[in-house]
Amino acid sequence: MSWTDERVNVLKKLWAEGHSASQIAKQLGGVTRNAVIGKVHRLGLSGRATPSRPVKRPPRLARPKPRLMPDGTVTTPTPAVTAPPVEEAKPAVERTAMTAPLPPMRLADGGAATILTLRDSMCKWPIGDPADPKFAFCGRKSDCGPYCTEHAKVAFQPARKRDTKKSQYDYVRRIAG
């Protein structure tokens, strides 16, 4: 099917009325929603009422995936080597320190357990910002684990509600192809 004047008019009308691209495609027939969206863009009426989506995305770089050519050859375009501005996850220390329920134990000298004074039998729960000079460890007696009984409760929470196998699989597929 091609974009006749009549079909374009229907497209404009339905789009103006707020129908989604897939709905318009179904009504027109013979086109996919991608075709509708593509046409909408080409007509320059992409910006409809934006209810709740002020999403600004940086432009995607060219598809690096191999493409199967009609003659059977597979071409793998060299992907742009632009470093993606990936924001790293916060260090575990920061997250755990924020939820620390106990202040560092006071040592005999009045200070707190540091990396120098922390012994094997002492709780290794971090307290405060590692970059801070006052950064310390809990230092209470740790028995069968790295933490004291109080921090062990926080550190070894009962397993959080697991993701479904399905959604995990989706994630793996997303990153692994």
Next chain:
DNA sequence: CCCTGATTCGC
């Protein structure tokens, strides 16, 4: 998983 629009690029 379903859905939405946005974008790129081979055709």
Next chain:
DNA sequence: GCGAATCAGG
């Protein structure tokens, strides 16, 4: 110009 593939997000 067209639209499939592929995005990012609800």
